[in-house]
Amino acid sequence: MPTISDIARLAGVTATTVSNVINGNHKRVSPQTVARIQAIIQREGYVPSMAARSLKTNASKIIGVFNLIVPEESGGSFQDPFHSALLTGIELELRRSDYFMMVRTVYTAEELLEFLSNWNIDALILTGILNQGFYEQLKTQPAPFLLVDSEVHDESRMQVHLKDREGGLMATRHLISLGHERILFCGPAPMEEGVIKERLMGYRQALQEAGLPFVQERLLLSPMGIREAADLGRALALRDDFTAIFATADVLAAGIMAGLQNAGRRIPEDISVIGFDDLPVAQLTVPQLTTIRQDVVQRGRAAVRMLLSSLAGKKPDNITFPVELVQRGSTGPARR
Amino acid sequence: MPTISDIARLAGVTATTVSNVINGNHKRVSPQTVARIQAIIQREGYVPSMAARSLKTNASKIIGVFNLIVPEESGGSFQDPFHSALLTGIELELRRSDYFMMVRTVYTAEELLEFLSNWNIDALILTGILNQGFYEQLKTQPAPFLLVDSEVHDESRMQVHLKDREGGLMATRHLISLGHERILFCGPAPMEEGVIKERLMGYRQALQEAGLPFVQERLLLSPMGIREAADLGRALALRDDFTAIFATADVLAAGIMAGLQNAGRRIPEDISVIGFDDLPVAQLTVPQLTTIRQDVVQRGRAAVRMLLSSLAGKKPDNITFPVELVQRGSTGPARR
DNA sequence: TTGTAAGCGTTATCAG
DNA sequence: CTGATAACGCTTACAA
Numbered sequence: 053m054p055t056i057s058d059i060a061r062l063a064g065v066t067a068t069t070v071s072n073v074i075n076g077n078h079k080r081v082s083p084q085t086v087a088r089i090q091a092i093i094q095r096e097g098y099v100p101s102m103a104a105r106s107l108k109t110n111a112s113k114i115i116g117v118f119n120l121i122v123p124e125e126s127g128g129s130f131q132d133p134f135h136s137a138l139l140t141g142i143e144l145e146l147r148r149s150d151y152f153m154m155v156r157t158v159y160t161a162e163e164l165l166e167f168l169s170n171w172n173i174d175a176l177i178l179t180g181i182l183n184q185g186f187y188e189q190l191k192t193q194p195a196p197f198l199l200v201d202s203e204v205h206d207e208s209r210m211q212v213h214l215k216d217r218e219g220g221l222m223a224t225r226h227l228i229s230l231g232h233e234r235i236l237f238c239g240p241a242p243m244e245e246g247v248i249k250e251r252l253m254g255y256r257q258a259l260q261e262a263g264l265p266f267v268q269e270r271l272l273l274s275p276m277g278i279r280e281a282a283d284l285g286r287a288l289a290l291r292d293d294f295t296a297i298f299a300t301a302d303v304l305a306a307g308i309m310a311g312l313q314n315a316g317r318r319i320p321e322d323i324s325v326i327g328f329d330d331l332p333v334a335q336l337t338v339p340q341l342t343t344i345r346q347d348v349v350q351r352g353r354a355a356v357r358m359l360l361s362s363l364a365g366k367k368p369d370n371i372t373f374p375v376e377l378v379q380r381g382s383t384g385p386a387r388r
Numbered sequence: 389m390p391t392i393s394d395i396a397r398l399a400g401v402t403a404t405t406v407s408n409v410i411n412g413n414h415k416r417v418s419p420q421t422v423a424r425i426q427a428i429i430q431r432e433g434y435v436p437s438m439a440a441r442s443l444k445t446n447a448s449k450i451i452g453v454f455n456l457i458v459p460e461e462s463g464g465s466f467q468d469p470f471h472s473a474l475l476t477g478i479e480l481e482l483r484r485s486d487y488f489m490m491v492r493t494v495y496t497a498e499e500l501l502e503f504l505s506n507w508n509i510d511a512l513i514l515t516g517i518l519n520q521g522f523y524e525q526l527k528t529q530p531a532p533f534l535l536v537d538s539e540v541h542d543e544s545r546m547q548v549h550l551k552d553r554e555g556g557l558m559a560t561r562h563l564i565s566l567g568h569e570r571i572l573f574c575g576p577a578p579m580e581e582g583v584i585k586e587r588l589m590g591y592r593q594a595l596q597e598a599g600l601p602f603v604q605e606r607l608l609l610s611p612m613g614i615r616e617a618a619d620l621g622r623a624l625a626l627r628d629d630f631t632a633i634f635a636t637a638d639v640l641a642a643g644i645m646a647g648l649q650n651a652g653r654r655i656p657e658d659i660s661v662i663g664f665d666d667l668p669v670a671q672l673t674v675p676q677l678t679t680i681r682q683d684v685v686q687r688g689r690a691a692v693r694m695l696l697s698s699l700a701g702k703k704p705d706n707i708t709f710p711v712e713l714v715q716r717g718s719t720g721p722a723r724r
Numbered sequence: 725t726t727g728t729a730a731g732c733g734t735t736a737t738c739a740g
Numbered sequence: 741c742t743g744a745t746a747a748c749g750c751t752t753a754c755a756a
Binding site (some may be wrong): 053097099100101102103104107112130131136137139140141147152153154155156157165166167169170171172192206277278279282306307309310313314332333335336337338339340 | 438439479492673
């Protein structure tokens with residue numbers, strides 16, 4: 053591994069000049085020197101050491117991507133297709149910059165803060181369950197951070213929003229328009245000000261518009277694993293007090309569908325199911341899943357763009373992504 | 389952010405001593421001093437700077453996880469559930485150590501090598517398509533690396549193997565035992581010495597054992613995306629020259645199943661399908677997917693353990709994981 | 725346009 | 741057992 057001074061020696065200049073060349077400070081160096089040094093850099097395969105650079109500039113060129121989960125749901129966050137899609141977008145955008153990412157599942161605020169000071173991460177993207185206390189701790193550290201689908205509401209903060217309430221509204225209206233009156237809402241536990249809460253609000257609003265009652269027993273909390281969802285589906289096959297299900301995630305919907313079908317229920321003849329996200333998994337079910345589409349990959353890209361422009365000293369506007377109903381086969385007219 | 393000298397000053401000692409305390413060099417420091425310094429470290433929330441440490445020790449405490457893909461299949465590697473499961477295992481094991489991971493999708497050897505010199509990654513885990521040339525380049529760099537399901541065979545190398553051929557054998561034998569004689573093999577393009585080739589060998593061996601011919605037209609190459617697999621399934625619904633399918637990945641099997649079913653074919657009555665991996669997605673299909681199970685998460689953990697012990701100067705033994713037939717509903721007797 | 729010198733936070737060597 | 745000092749590779753005033 054050649055160092056900057058190796059290059060300098062080879063070029064007959066000093067490290068300063070090489071540094072200026074590397075960092076595009078081209079006004080401070082004569083064109084010939086620039087060319088000569090660049091040739092040598094190329095030839096020697098020189099690459100600056102991030103460690104040294106980081107130490108000096110107190111910036112790491114690392115973006116941390118953290119998924120906050122409660123220990124109980126453990127098994128890691130990579131198995132969640134939503135998170136996977138987000139990572140895809142983040143990486144896609146990041147590779148156009150000179151930043152890199154460290155991905156980490158995090159259980160406690162302490163763990164996160166230690167990680168941060170360890171590596172002086174330049175910026176953070178956070179997903180998962182971020183409670184208020186955690187959020188307050190986060191504000192004590194200097195790096196800009198951005199929440200995706202977190203459960204904290206703070207308009208002054210960078211955020212990549214989604215029209216969650218509208219999504220819940222559209223999904224429920226769609227079911228109601230098909231004649232369904234008893235509709236289950238399935239999702240993880242909604243927290244104050246969180247996205248699940250928003251979708252739930254949409255659900256309730258649609259019910260209200262249609263003059264339908266909100267019934268507590270039709271509100272189902274469920275973990276997000278495929279296995280758990282399938283179990284839930286099998287359990288639901290025993291109930292008879294609903295004709296449709298709105299699940300707040302495609303994985304959840306797909307799992308529930310599989311469970312129902314394995315227990316002998318037909319979809320959509322017996323029960324209609326609608327999901328949320330339109331991830332690839334929505335194409336795996338039979339019939340294919342009707343769902344509320346969002347562009348998760350683009351949201352990941354947008355998150356990175358916002359953070360990078362924030363690092364460049366700008367103050368990016370918050371952005372809200374649209375949702376869209378995608379009708380496929382898993383929803384149909386309510387049985388009488 | 390306090391530094392080591394801040395702590396030293398506070399403790400009335402010098403940075404050296406604090407450093408010794410941090411690095412567990414406890415024989416060189418008196419117990420009282422150790423205790424006092426640790427208390428102060430705790431109180432001040434001091435965390436060592438990785439950048440400085442890395443610069444000094446020329447080791448980064450970073451494990452790189454690289455998925456090598458050809459540009460065409462792009463869209464990133466996080467969408468592949470196999471890779472996701474592997475990452476889960478890697479992270480699970482890594483968090484028990486003081487190493488961290490950087491994850492990166494990589495298209496070319498140059499990109500990888502640049503990344504490496506940039507960060508002086510301590511060790512690498514590589515997945516995806518690693519051709520011979522790439523492999524040779526990899527050997528020119530100093531960090532220990534480990535291949536998971538790569539397409540290069542080199543027994544002298546650290547590797548986390550799987551009984552791939554046996555898996556192919558078991559899958560095909562299972563179908564044959566159900567009376568199937570015309571069996572499709574679906575997977576990505578097999579390369580010399582790769583895992584797909586191995587599974588294919590198992591497939592061929594099982595055919596041979598049963599006195600069945602190997603027919604080129606029953607060898608199907610397919611990309612690994614869900615959408616592509618579903619398209620393939622729909623296309624296959626038009627063919628009538630087979631009664632069963634062995635797919636080399638669950639995603640592929642599930643996608644093909646969905647495509648077939650959406651085109652009106654019944655599974656397993658019309659066509660039997662068997663997958664490979666037993667990832668959560670195998671529970672999403674209806675009927676649930678018969679598959680060859682492997683423990684991907686454990687393979688990820690094993691990979692990390694091997695690398696860490698290699699970094700600790702040991703020479704870990706290569707390890708080969710078993711496979712197991714999991715019979716579920718997607719395979720049944722061949723129609724006559 | 726180029727060079728000098730200091731310093732980022734840590735660890736390693738050697739001395740006390 | 742503890743301390744002084746140098747060095748890791750780089751950037752950045754400031755000087756020439």
